[in-house]
Amino acid sequence: MIDVENLCKDYVLKSKEPGLKGAMKGLVKPNHKIIHAVKDLSFHIDTGEIVGFIGPNGAGKSTTIKMMSGILTPTQGQVLIDGRNISKHRKEVVKDIGVVFGQRSQLNWDLRLGESFELLKHIYQINQKEYDKTLDELDQILGIKELLDKPVRQMSLGQRVKGDLVASMIHSPKVLFLDEPTIGLDVSAKYALRKFIKEINKVRHTTVILTTHDLGDIQELCERLIVINSGVLMEDGNLSEIVDRIAPYKTLVVEYYDEVAPEHTRCKLIAQDGNVAKYRFMKNDVTAAEIIADLSKEKKIKDVSIEETGIDDIIKIVYGA
Numbered sequence: 001m002i003d004v005e006n007l008c009k010d011y012v013l014k015s016k017e018p019g020l021k022g023a024m025k026g027l028v029k030p031n032h033k034i035i036h037a038v039k040d041l042s043f044h045i046d047t048g049e050i051v052g053f054i055g056p057n058g059a060g061k062s063t064t065i066k067m068m069s070g071i072l073t074p075t076q077g078q079v080l081i082d083g084r085n086i087s088k089h090r091k092e093v094v095k096d097i098g099v100v101f102g103q104r105s106q107l108n109w110d111l112r113l114g115e116s117f118e119l120l121k122h123i124y125q126i127n128q129k130e131y132d133k134t135l136d137e138l139d140q141i142l143g144i145k146e147l148l149d150k151p152v153r154q155m156s157l158g159q160r161v162k163g164d165l166v167a168s169m170i171h172s173p174k175v176l177f178l179d180e181p182t183i184g185l186d187v188s189a190k191y192a193l194r195k196f197i198k199e200i201n202k203v204r205h206t207t208v209i210l211t212t213h214d215l216g217d218i219q220e221l222c223e224r225l226i227v228i229n230s231g232v233l234m235e236d237g238n239l240s241e242i243v244d245r246i247a248p249y250k251t252l253v254v255e256y257y258d259e260v261a262p263e264h265t266r267c268k269l270i271a272q273d274g275n276v277a278k279y280r281f282m283k284n285d286v287t288a289a290e291i292i293a294d295l296s297k298e299k300k301i302k303d304v305s306i307e308e309t310g311i312d313d314i315i316k317i318v319y320g321a
C-alpha cells in the first residue's frame with residue numbers, strides 16, 4: 001500500500017551575521033545552513049494497518065508525514081501509494097489520502113461546518129448520494145450533524161478536530177495521515193477521536209499513520225510503531241518486540257525485614273530505599289525465581305514484585321528523558 005523508499009529531506013536555512021555589517025555581507029554572499037531533517041528513511045505499510053510514528057521533538061516526523069501526503073517534495077527518495085509516486089501523481093493520489101494536522105485546521109473559518117464539507121464535496125466531486133451516506137456513517141461515530149450549522153470560528157478545539165476528521169474522510173480515502181491529532185484535547189474528546197480511528201480502520205479498512213507524543217494514543221491504537229530520531233529510523237515493529245529490543249530487562253523489587261540489601265552476581269542493585277531494594281536483571285540471562293531463591297538465602301524476604309518495562313519507560317528511553 002505505502003512504500004517509503006530512501007526518503008530524504010533537507011531544509012536550507014539562510015543565516016546572517018549580526019549587525020549592519022553582517023546584513024551587508026549577507027546581501028553579497030548569503031550564508032546557507034542545511035538541515036538534514038529526514039535521512040534515508042525506508043519502510044512499507046500494508047492496507048489496514050494503524051502505525052504510530054513516534055520520536056522526540058525535531059525527529060523529522062512532521063516532515064515525513066508531509067512528504068508521505070504530498071505536501072512536501074522529498075530532496076531524495078520517493079513515496080509510493082499503491083505503486084504511484086505521490087510527488088509525480090499528486091492530483092490522482094490525493095484522492096486516496098486524508099490528512100489532519102492537530103495544530104492546523106483545513107476547515108474554512110468563515111464558513112459554517114456544513115458549508116465547509118459541501119465545499120470539499122465539490123472539490124472532490126463526490127455525488128450527493130455518496131456524500132450523504134458517508135456523512136451519515138461518520139455522524140454515527142462522531143456525532144457531527146449537530147455541529148453542521150455552527151460557524152467554524154466559533155467551534156471549540158474538540159469540535160474543530162471532530163470537524164477536521166470528518167473533512168479528511170469525506171472523500172473516503174484509503175489512507176489517513178494524522179499529525180498529533182489529540183494535542184490539546186480533553187479526556188472525552190481524546191476518547192471520541194481514538195474510537196473514530198478504530199472504527200474507520202475496522203469498518204472501512206482505512207490505513208492510519210499517526211504521529212503522537214501521547215502514550216494513550218500509542219497504547220490504544222498502534223499495532224505497529226516506527227520510531228525515528230534525528231531523521232533516522234531507529235525501530236520498526238510491534239510494541240512488545242520494541243520493548244524487548246530497547247529494554248531487554250525487568251526490575252525485581254524486594255522488601256526485606258531490615259535495611260541491608262544483599263548484592264547478587266547476576267543482577268544489578270539499582271536502588272535502595274529503607275527496606276526496599278530494586279534489582280535489574282536481563283530477561284534472557286536469569287529468572288526472577290532464581291534471584292529470589294539466592295537472595296532469600298542471604299536475608300529474610302518480606303515481599304517481592306516485578307516491574308515490567310512498559311511503554312512509558314520505552315518512551316522515556318526513546319525520547320532520552
Ligand SMILES: Nc1ncnc2c1ncn2[C@@H]1O[C@H](COP(=O)(O)OP(=O)(O)OP(=O)(O)O)[C@@H](O)[C@H]1O
Pocket residue numbers: 011012013035037055056057058059060061062063064
Ligand atoms: N520549514 C522548515 N525550515 C527549516 N527547518 C525545518 C522546517 N521544518 C522543520 N524543520 C527542521 O527539521 C527538523 C525536523 O522537524 P519536524 O517538524 O519534522 O520534526 P518533528 O519530529 O515533527 O518534531 P515535533 O515533535 O517537535 O513536532 C527540525 O530540526 C526542524 O527544526
